[in-house]
Amino acid sequence: MKNLSIKSLVMVLGLAVMPFGAQAATESATKSATSSSIEKSASKEKKADQKATKEPAASKAEEEKVSLNSASAEELSKALNGVGLKKGQTIVNYREEMGPFTQLEQLQEVPGIGPALFQRNQSRLKL
Structure with a gap:
């Protein structure tokens, strides 16, 4: 019992006389x-x-997904890979002249939209 008390006292005193830098490091680590x-x-x-x-x-x-039948040119250009504002506006103009799309594949009928561009974006499209 005496041993334990002395060890505890030494620990407490040891911390009390510990250099300031070491105390700061200990506190920082904690x-x-x-x-x-x-x-x-x-x-x-x-x-x-x-x-x-x-x-x-x-x-x-x-x-x-972006709707071919209701999206603006800006929305189309943001949502579709390889479609800028100009192609987006071409899609909108086509839709206004020909009526709403009834199938996604009809997008390939728009000038400047080929099979590769359609395939690349098919998963991003809806009617």
Whole structure:
């Protein structure tokens, strides 16, 4: 019992007489470990929240699709790969002259839209 008390006293005194730089390093390491633990906990909570609020993949993919029959030239140019404002406006003009698209494949009838461009963007399109 006496041994234990002396060891405890030496530990307390040892910390009290520890150089200031060593005390600061010890405190910094403790704060860093605590901060890291808090960040990990927050990260886990954020991931859990994201999983809980995640929509089904099918509905999210559907939201990302652009409508050939209602999108503006700007929306088409942002959503489709290889389609700028000029081609987007060509699609809108075609739709206004010929009426709404009834099949996605009709997009290939628009001047400047070939099979390769259509294939590249088919998954991003809806009517």
